[in-house]
Amino acid sequence: MAIQAVLFDLDGTLLETVPDLAAAVNAMLREMGRPEISQKQVGVYVGKGAESLVRRALSGAMDGQVDADLFRQAMALWNQHYELLNGYKAHCFDGVREGLDMLQNAGFKLAVVTNKPERYTLPLLKRTELLPYFEVVVGGDTCARKKPDPMPIEFACQQLGVNPDEALMIGDSVNDALSAQAAGVSCWLLPYGYNEGNDIHSTPCDAYVQTIEEAANLLLTEQGTTA
Numbered sequence: 001m002a003i004q005a006v007l008f009d010l011d012g013t014l015l016e017t018v019p020d021l022a023a024a025v026n027a028m029l030r031e032m033g034r035p036e037i038s039q040k041q042v043g044v045y046v047g048k049g050a051e052s053l054v055r056r057a058l059s060g061a062m063d064g065q066v067d068a069d070l071f072r073q074a075m076a077l078w079n080q081h082y083e084l085l086n087g088y089k090a091h092c093f094d095g096v097r098e099g100l101d102m103l104q105n106a107g108f109k110l111a112v113v114t115n116k117p118e119r120y121t122l123p124l125l126k127r128t129e130l131l132p133y134f135e136v137v138v139g140g141d142t143c144a145r146k147k148p149d150p151m152p153i154e155f156a157c158q159q160l161g162v163n164p165d166e167a168l169m170i171g172d173s174v175n176d177a178l179s180a181q182a183a184g185v186s187c188w189l190l191p192y193g194y195n196e197g198n199d200i201h202s203t204p205c206d207a208y209v210q211t212i213e214e215a216a217n218l219l220l221t222e223q224g225t226t227a
């Protein structure tokens, strides 16, 4: 089975985005008269999209419930701040551009499948000059359901014109692994991102790689191609 397409998670895989996400969370909490939380804690809350992040930051729990009016108010504030802060401090992790260049030069079709809403994903990819690498970008609100549901990964494969067994997902969290596995797509995981506070090695996958550059080298070696 030859891999033709590589799908990438965004937050914690291609880009370090927690500084901007945390700045927006803390601006929201300040305006609501609540204590700020650490950047590390925000990193734990990232993974299931913006609404989940806001709900977790407000409740202080991974599956905490929040009063509907309070949540609406918080979401509006968070959106207002993240709109301005998105991409301000975001930057690529080591080996990302090198790996993307290798894969693009070798002819792989590349896509992003993120739980970040589309309206933040596209400007962020433009600002960090990553957008030209990708044929398809699937955001957290592009499909009816987000990762860990298989829908966004299945949609990316359809858009790229590849079968699930011709695609590889590379991510940093259990949401990427579960989504890929349910879609019948192989998944490799990286250790440096955000996995909702858990060691990535507790999440089963097809391989663990240290960087996107290492992933590209491994894929090219496995396929017997060179960039």
Ligand SMILES: O=C(O)COP(=O)(O)O
Pocket (backbone or CB within 6 Å): 009, 010, 011, 012, 046, 047, 048, 049, 050, 053, 113, 114, 115, 116, 117, 140, 147
């Ligand atoms: O928006 C999130 O919570 C996580 O985004 P990701 O899917 O790119 O990691």
Ligand SMILES: [Mg+2]
Pocket (backbone or CB within 6 Å): 009, 010, 011, 012, 013, 047, 171, 172, 173, 193, 194
């Ligand atoms: Mg991620």
